[in-house]
Amino acid sequence: MSDIILETRGLTKRYGGVHALEDANFTLRRGEHVAVVGDNGAGKSTFVRQITAVEQKTAGQVFFDGQEVSFTGPLEAREAGIETVFQTLALADDLDVPANLFLGREIFRFRMGPFSVLDHKAMRARTLEALKTTAVKIPNVDNPIRNMSGGQRQCVAIARTAAFASKLVIMDEPTAALGVQETAQVENIIRGLKERGIPMVLISHNLRQVFDLVDRIVVFRRGRIVASLRKDETDGNDIVAYITGVKGNAEAAMA
Amino acid sequence: MPVAQATHGLGGLKDDPTKKSKPQELNVLIALIVIVAAFELVGRVFLGDSFLFNTRDNVDAIFNTARLQIIILQVSIVGIIALGVTQVIITGGIDLSSGSVVGATAMVTMSFAQTALVNGQPNPKAIFGDWAMDLPVLAPVLVGLGCGLFAGLINGALVAYTRIPPFIATLGMMVTARGFSRWWSNGNPISFPTESYGAIGKGMMPVLIFVALAVLFHLVLTQTKYGRHCYAIGSNEQAARMSGINVDRHKVLVFVIAGGLAALAAIVLSSKNLTAQAGMGVMYELDAIAMAVIGGVSLQGGRGSILGTVLGALIFGVIISGFTFLKLDAYYQEMVKGAIIVGAVVLDQWRQRGRSRG
Numbered sequence: 001m002s003d004i005i006l007e008t009r010g011l012t013k014r015y016g017g018v019h020a021l022e023d024a025n026f027t028l029r030r031g032e033h034v035a036v037v038g039d040n041g042a043g044k045s046t047f048v049r050q051i052t053a054v055e056q057k058t059a060g061q062v063f064f065d066g067q068e069v070s071f072t073g074p075l076e077a078r079e080a081g082i083e084t085v086f087q088t089l090a091l092a093d094d095l096d097v098p099a100n101l102f103l104g105r106e107i108f109r110f111r112m113g114p115f116s117v118l119d120h121k122a123m124r125a126r127t128l129e130a131l132k133t134t135a136v137k138i139p140n141v142d143n144p145i146r147n148m149s150g151g152q153r154q155c156v157a158i159a160r161t162a163a164f165a166s167k168l169v170i171m172d173e174p175t176a177a178l179g180v181q182e183t184a185q186v187e188n189i190i191r192g193l194k195e196r197g198i199p200m201v202l203i204s205h206n207l208r209q210v211f212d213l214v215d216r217i218v219v220f221r222r223g224r225i226v227a228s229l230r231k232d233e234t235d236g237n238d239i240v241a242y243i244t245g246v247k248g249n250a251e252a253a254m255a
Numbered sequence: 256m257p258v259a260q261a262t263h264g265l266g267g268l269k270d271d272p273t274k275k276s277k278p279q280e281l282n283v284l285i286a287l288i289v290i291v292a293a294f295e296l297v298g299r300v301f302l303g304d305s306f307l308f309n310t311r312d313n314v315d316a317i318f319n320t321a322r323l324q325i326i327i328l329q330v331s332i333v334g335i336i337a338l339g340v341t342q343v344i345i346t347g348g349i350d351l352s353s354g355s356v357v358g359a360t361a362m363v364t365m366s367f368a369q370t371a372l373v374n375g376q377p378n379p380k381a382i383f384g385d386w387a388m389d390l391p392v393l394a395p396v397l398v399g400l401g402c403g404l405f406a407g408l409i410n411g412a413l414v415a416y417t418r419i420p421p422f423i424a425t426l427g428m429m430v431t432a433r434g435f436s437r438w439w440s441n442g443n444p445i446s447f448p449t450e451s452y453g454a455i456g457k458g459m460m461p462v463l464i465f466v467a468l469a470v471l472f473h474l475v476l477t478q479t480k481y482g483r484h485c486y487a488i489g490s491n492e493q494a495a496r497m498s499g500i501n502v503d504r505h506k507v508l509v510f511v512i513a514g515g516l517a518a519l520a521a522i523v524l525s526s527k528n529l530t531a532q533a534g535m536g537v538m539y540e541l542d543a544i545a546m547a548v549i550g551g552v553s554l555q556g557g558r559g560s561i562l563g564t565v566l567g568a569l570i571f572g573v574i575i576s577g578f579t580f581l582k583l584d585a586y587y588q589e590m591v592k593g594a595i596i597v598g599a600v601v602l603d604q605w606r607q608r609g610r611s612r613g
């Protein structure tokens with residue numbers, strides 16, 4: 001079995017004239033945690049959306065778990081084993097915590113096509129379990145998440161991803177809206193994933209966090225990958241130089 | 256790490272977050288009770304009559320059963336439509352076509368429900384030849400259901416696949432279906448159904464059918480994947496899509512079900528009246544939407560329930576019947592209906608603001 005869990009070759013996405021992502025060559029090894037950094041609009045979220053098939057790529061190839069994949073939608077990506085926390089929270093505000101955790105993958109008491117009967121009890125029990133293992137504290141899981149704080153909702157999204165994580169986890173700015181305590185908690189969840197050997201792509205603007213958590217840092221600039229550096233061969237200033245374009249314009253092709 | 260022990264910041268929360276939030280339906284129930292009490296009070300003071308209770312000595316009953324029966328009978332047919340409309344609104348859509356679909360379906364259905372001989376004479380309102388006379392009751396019912404499901408399918412397909420706003424798509428259906436029902440028999444009413452067809456909407460049957468359907472769809476919305484996905488899509492369509500829900504297919508299904516329920520209402524109504532007319536069901540769509548909104552179904556999608564809509568239907572019926580009781584003109588009723596609809600939407604907006612996170 002190949003050592004590489006995720007690879008993209010020449011991955012490209014254009015929105016009309018906007019070249020949001022150009023020729024991205026990216027590899028992720030099993031068990032490896034990689035950070036994707038870059039300025040606003042650098043194409044990080046676009047990169048995620050192509051891998052998870054939320055959008056269809058303009059060009060390029062994606063290889064996952066040893067074979068080329070072309071998912072037709074996010075459900076296929078998820079069924080293949082890619083769990084994602086999207087930057088725009090994919091949560092339904094009017095549903096409670098178990099309903100959100102199991103959105104699109106409900107547990108049924110018995111199946112009858114669209115009218116399959118939900119197993120509320122099992123989903124609730126497994127939700128409590130998932131919250132416990134990720135140490136996420138939610139006051140009452142039976143309330144709609146609308147009334148929860150931004151941080152709590154974010155924790156629900158992350159707990160969902162961590163609970164179902166199997167082959168690959170992608171988190172797009174998971175701590176962007178979080179306070180100090182919640183951020184620390186999410187970082188603990190990420191460490192837990194590392195211990196479990198689950199590979200991860202972490203998108204973050206927080207370089208302190210990035211250096212704390214990951215093995216390798218990939219820098220995006222204007223839709224291109226301009227650097228891919230092991231944590232121990234770089235430092236914060238170096239990364240910032242790549243992000244801002246002081247360094248790296250010439251090396252764009254070799255990432 | 257000490258941080259792991261810490262509880263989450265609960266700073267921004269107004270309610271006690273550890274408690275289960277109160278069900279919306281309770282407020283609607285209270286509103287119902289208050290409105291009934293108000294009519295009772297006004298009746299006693301100004302008319303010396305009771306709204307709710309029996310005041311006649313020659314009748315042995317505590318309540319004014321005749322009035323209560325009229326109220327529930329009145330709301331049950333539109334109520335059947337409201338069950339479908341509720342699902343559409345929860346999913347984040349709107350259905351303006353249900354009243355016209357009732358009209359069109361009633362016309363078509365009745366054409367297959369006619370009896371050959373009326374008092375020994377050939378049916379004067381016959382639409383088709385002998386082949387369509389005295390068919391088993393299942394035939395018109397299935398044809399009618401087919402009509403409603405088809406109309407719903409078109410609505411759903413327009414909304415899901417052309418991305419036309421539901422308001423416009425169903426407005427188109429509203430006008431088209433009404434035109435169809437006038438064209439069908441050149442504006443003539445269709446009458447004289449078979450006895451078995453007439454039995455469908457006889458007496459309190461509409462109420463029974465309404466209650467049975469309400470229970471069924473309450474279970475469907477609370478216990479099945481279909482229901483769960485209705486709320487998810489109405490709550491955050493993007494999230495539903497990202498979670499792998501086939502949003503387009505689901506929307507089609509919701510409109511098909513709403514169309515089917517409108518057809519059922521048409522069958523019950525035409526059977527009850529023993530006739531079908533091109534103008535049947537005019538404005539029913541607004542009544543149905545009003546029932547749902549009064550019952551706490553949010554026009555923003557994602558919130559509401561069948562129970563709420565049933566209570567909303569009762570409130571609607573009580574108000575209409577209350578105005579008759581107060582001997583107010585039918586014109587006032589229309590105006591008040593309009594005010595109720597707007598009022599309910601304003602209330603919904605206001606609730607929305609109360610709930611939104613700061």
Ligand SMILES: Nc1ncnc2c1ncn2[C@@H]1O[C@H](COP(=O)(O)OP(=O)(O)OP(=O)(O)O)[C@@H](O)[C@H]1O
Nearest residue numbers: 015018020038039040041042043044045046047087
């Ligand atoms: N649906 C879209 N249509 C047109 N342009 C888009 C669309 N989505 C993204 N873009 C553009 O693509 C570019 C990359 O956007 P993207 O969201 O990937 O940036 P990002 O690196 O995730 O930024 P941030 O750090 O702010 O999240 C931006 O210029 C953005 O305006």
Ligand SMILES: [Mg+2]
Nearest residue numbers: 044045046087
């Ligand atoms: Mg982004």
